[in-house]
Amino acid sequence: MTPERQTGEGPGRRARLRVALVLAVLAAVIALLVFYPPDELYLWLKALHIVAVISWMAGLLYLPRLFVYHTDAPVGSAQSETFKIMERRLYRMIMQPAMGLTWLLGLYLAWSVYGFKGGWLHAKLLLVLLLSAVDQYYGRAVAAFSRDENRNTGRQWRIWNEAPAVLMVLIVILVVVKPF
Template sequence: MRIVISLLIVSIASWKLFNLDPNNAYLWIKAVHVIAVISWMAGLLYLPRLFVYHCAAKEDLSQNRIFKLMEQRLLLYIINPAMLLTWLTGFWISWKIYDFSGGWLHLKFIVAILLSAFHGFLAQATYYFAMDKNCLSEKSWRILNEVPTALMIVAVIAVIVKIPD
């Protein structure tokens, strides 16, 4: 039942979002976009760090259960909705304001696609951790924790400096 309600809310919000007057809505949608991106990035940065700690706590069953719950809730309640909202608002801004033009915008889309792929990878890893089938080391998760930061740097430079134009 919760999934039906969630889908209904997202559908109504999406319809409202795409039918707003671009001139009046731009700043509000841009603000929501920035908030969603910050939330998404926070989750993408925190989840691999939780995996590092989860790897270290492999032997402690009590901690293991707590990490599984934290990882699943972070993904379900923060990262997934933030990604969806980021894409919805970003698509609206790209369509209504920029008409999908500009090299910097195309670069930002590529980065968003790569971040989404990383998000999917983390979602799969969350499932593997829940099943006690993680196959990566603590060190690997520490290295993977830097991926969203590197992609974020590219996106921010593309948007602020408008490179490439």
């Protein structure tokens, strides 16, 4: 008995359905929280924001590692084609929805709790914009890899892997310490 390949259309369709189901449940939870707010709505939205940030950061840290390995795979090989599927699914089904929720919930929290005031908050928003730019750069790289047009070396992708980590550290320090 041969195990089913995870790169075919069937597993891809099932993965998309699972992601759609998770997003629908999350949307329903957010709708319930907004239309039937509990006493501690802020804490619920903050918890969902943190979950979205963790999901987005996981993708931002893992995707460039896939690029490193993909760079070493011969163009047109089965390994290269598998990396294309992994990269596309990670970016479209995990990273993009997580980034959207991070922004949506984060902006709502910044407005409702802080009224968009505070130097630390403005600095944090600037760093999150930079993190979003890194995300978009990775999205263009996913498209380039899918066309077999990667221009970066494995070493360059290793360096790019550090950008989200550095930004994440700075953002967490701003949020927790609120230095200004």
